[in-house]
Amino acid sequence: xxxxxxxxxxxxxxxxxxxxxxxxxxxxxxxxxxxxxxxxxxxxxxxxxxxxxxxxxxxxxxxxxxxxxxxxxxxxxxxxxxxxxxxxxxxxxxxxxxxxxxxxxxxxxxxxxxxxxxxxxxxxxxxxxxxxxxxxxxxxxxxxxxxxxxxxxxxxxxxxxxxxxxxxxxxxxxxxxxxxxxxxxxxxxxxxxxxxxxxxxxxxxxxxxxxxxxxxxxxxxxxxxxxxxxxxxxxxxxxxxxxxxxxxxxxxxxxxxxxxxxxxxxxxxxxxxxxxxxxxxxxxxxxxxxxxxxxxxxxxxxxxxxxxxxxxxxxxxxxxxxxxxxxxxxxxxxxxxxxxxxxxxxxxxxxxxxxxxxxxxxxxxxxxxxxxxxxxxxxxxxxxxxxxxxxxxxxxxxxxxxxxx
Amino acid sequence: xxxxxxxxxxxxxxxxxxxxxxxxxxxxxxxxxxxxxxxxxxxxxxxxxxxxxxxxxxxxxxxxxxxxxxxxxxxxxxxxxxxxxxxxxxxxxxxxxxxxxxxxxxxxxxxxxxxxxxxxxxxxxxxxxxxxxxxxxxxxxxxxxxxxxxxxxxxxxxxxxxxxxxxxxxxxxxxxxxxxxxxxxxxxxxxxxxxxxxxxxxxxxxxxxxxxxxxxxxxxxxxxxxxxxxxxxxxxxxxxxxxxxxxxxxxxxxxxxxxxxxxxxxxxxxxxxxxxxxxxxxxxxxxxxxxxxxxxxxxxxxxxxxxxxxxxxxxxxxxxxxxxxxxxxxxxxxxxxxxxxxxxxxxxxxxxxxxxxxxxxxxxxxxxxxxxxxxxxxxxxxxxxxxxxxxxxxxxxxxxxxxxx
Numbered sequence: 001x002x003x004x005x006x007x008x009x010x011x012x013x014x015x016x017x018x019x020x021x022x023x024x025x026x027x028x029x030x031x032x033x034x035x036x037x038x039x040x041x042x043x044x045x046x047x048x049x050x051x052x053x054x055x056x057x058x059x060x061x062x063x064x065x066x067x068x069x070x071x072x073x074x075x076x077x078x079x080x081x082x083x084x085x086x087x088x089x090x091x092x093x094x095x096x097x098x099x100x101x102x103x104x105x106x107x108x109x110x111x112x113x114x115x116x117x118x119x120x121x122x123x124x125x126x127x128x129x130x131x132x133x134x135x136x137x138x139x140x141x142x143x144x145x146x147x148x149x150x151x152x153x154x155x156x157x158x159x160x161x162x163x164x165x166x167x168x169x170x171x172x173x174x175x176x177x178x179x180x181x182x183x184x185x186x187x188x189x190x191x192x193x194x195x196x197x198x199x200x201x202x203x204x205x206x207x208x209x210x211x212x213x214x215x216x217x218x219x220x221x222x223x224x225x226x227x228x229x230x231x232x233x234x235x236x237x238x239x240x241x242x243x244x245x246x247x248x249x250x251x252x253x254x255x256x257x258x259x260x261x262x263x264x265x266x267x268x269x270x271x272x273x274x275x276x277x278x279x280x281x282x283x284x285x286x287x288x289x290x291x292x293x294x295x296x297x298x299x300x301x302x303x304x305x306x307x308x309x310x311x312x313x314x315x316x317x318x319x320x321x322x323x324x325x326x327x328x329x330x331x332x333x334x335x336x337x338x339x340x341x342x343x344x345x346x347x348x349x350x351x352x353x354x355x356x357x358x359x360x361x362x363x364x365x366x367x368x369x370x371x372x373x374x375x376x377x378x379x380x381x382x383x384x385x386x387x388x389x390x391x392x393x394x395x396x397x398x399x400x401x402x403x404x405x
Numbered sequence: 406x407x408x409x410x411x412x413x414x415x416x417x418x419x420x421x422x423x424x425x426x427x428x429x430x431x432x433x434x435x436x437x438x439x440x441x442x443x444x445x446x447x448x449x450x451x452x453x454x455x456x457x458x459x460x461x462x463x464x465x466x467x468x469x470x471x472x473x474x475x476x477x478x479x480x481x482x483x484x485x486x487x488x489x490x491x492x493x494x495x496x497x498x499x500x501x502x503x504x505x506x507x508x509x510x511x512x513x514x515x516x517x518x519x520x521x522x523x524x525x526x527x528x529x530x531x532x533x534x535x536x537x538x539x540x541x542x543x544x545x546x547x548x549x550x551x552x553x554x555x556x557x558x559x560x561x562x563x564x565x566x567x568x569x570x571x572x573x574x575x576x577x578x579x580x581x582x583x584x585x586x587x588x589x590x591x592x593x594x595x596x597x598x599x600x601x602x603x604x605x606x607x608x609x610x611x612x613x614x615x616x617x618x619x620x621x622x623x624x625x626x627x628x629x630x631x632x633x634x635x636x637x638x639x640x641x642x643x644x645x646x647x648x649x650x651x652x653x654x655x656x657x658x659x660x661x662x663x664x665x666x667x668x669x670x671x672x673x674x675x676x677x678x679x680x681x682x683x684x685x686x687x688x689x690x691x692x693x694x695x696x697x698x699x700x701x702x703x704x705x706x707x708x709x710x711x712x713x714x715x716x717x718x719x720x721x722x723x724x725x726x727x728x729x730x731x732x733x734x735x736x737x738x739x740x741x742x743x744x745x746x747x748x749x750x751x752x753x754x755x756x757x758x759x760x761x762x763x764x765x766x767x768x769x770x771x772x773x774x775x776x777x778x779x780x781x782x783x784x785x786x787x788x789x790x791x792x793x794x795x796x797x798x799x800x801x802x803x804x805x806x807x808x809x810x
Binding site: 149256 | 633
């Protein structure tokens, strides 16, 4: 990894050290087997997977009434390690976690917006992930070798069904709140649609009920970059070299979509790292930033997982699945309080798309809180605008459950 | 090439057959040597090139007073073949030209907005191009082998200087109008700045005085896709396989930036080519479109040229070059009538950037016509909104030259 002079930005500020009163401290992931070879897990698009092991983390204590559960659903490159410091980072070789706490450490912890001294917080790696839950890197029991592309297509719906199975296994019937951003926000929505009676509150950050044509296009090009990498070998690359070049290009491109034009202008402009011209190497600050993002990503992510997860993102369409194409009809299923938060400069899941979703909830006569947060951080804002997001979460978590008055 | 069911769109409508009264007919490119090995052409960033051969096309007749010259400057993937049908397409192996007339055939021809029965129209391939003018594909006289990356860095300024040398060779002192879109628009601006007394009118379509940080970012990722292709071989690939995968990925990504989100939504939405899921192959219409664009581009473009041209695009900064960073100061040099045309949904060279340029001209007390054309076609609009663009050109060409009272 290049120790780039231009630190990767925007990023959440710091996070608490493990011994701080605001940190959940050192964390240990747990793993639960939720399907077996004999009793595999049936998938939305057909086929099944078994065995399935799910890696998850929890923070805080489950209340005696089991009514204080906050389920967090993670995004494309996220994982179950939401807060605190991974005690097993060295053992599992996830060395990047030595440098940073969990991805939402500013939001989740004792006394924070998602207060772990009050709530039992849970996050599970989704199916197809490369962070412990069964995925294309896992051994296919039929061959004894990694699945690669023989892993079946998974969907946002599958992730939610498997999370429900995890809750069942933990003896949790209802969740106080399900909350996620981006692809995590689509899972939060899917929870409210698939299990209306198990979700009291759903918080959808920087996500809409389906990806735009432009979003589909970016995902398609990212996958092409991976699949055209000669090291890809039809996904059967685990024993040899990884398609890191393709994965880095996909990630660099994706990062452009996570920032806004104005945010990039402000942060990098046309500034150069060095004045002399370098031909086609890294010269502008923005090139250095993207180069760093590409390099660091390939150290921590699996190219096949990237394919499966972006395809799940492509396929998700709440209106098609639950309302025969009509989003209002789909929303009629919902029994949760819903908060939708968009960010003004997000052009991946735009404010217009989020507003359309909020309006569909209104038209379905469902309670909805919609906030468009002014921000220059683009799609990344849901991980950066922590003060505003924390404030919104803190207050929304106090909303009485539907039908309580 | 896949005969994609989803025709590549948006595209200009048709163009005239060679025997139509609106067509310039069959065209033959000419080539002129403008620098020799003994007298090489000095470059803005240092170094020199020689010999240089420039391929260009002309339409119409030069008036006895040599006062009817319209110089067209082409964009990234464009060429000197602006209008009509290439008589030499088979001979030169440019077979794609058998299917389409020149890239601005709807605008340039007898009786059209740029009326070749009235004007002498000229367009030259720029230095570094892969369409006949000397570039990285050409033989380096020092080695007898293609330049590859030993070709020096070229700039928008170099292109304009070389075009001036071409005009000198043709005995043309002043141009009635210089006009171009996108990277061609930046050349039109550079003409007005570098040769204020040789340009009566400059028309800048879908271009601004410099690329944004986001634009730099997209170019950087496109180049990375090419340079990380294992067939790239540091640019020395001509005798062997080409880095077509990387070039295709770069082009696919670039095409996303040429369309607008709304245009993509309207044209493709989330429609599928086939209902059954295809894993990671082409499934959505928008994937088919991008796939087609990638495939067809590698048949007609050179990866090294892509690197050089995008870098020239990165480097161009009119304010830095001509105004010590102050765009108004730079604009004070201009002696031409200037028209700036932006397109409402263009997010590569945004209306805001174009407006800023127009305002700088105003502040420099220079005559300027600024139009923001409402369009859903994004950056591509300058090649698609032919009726509006034609109308604007037709009228602006009649503007009296500066100082004519």
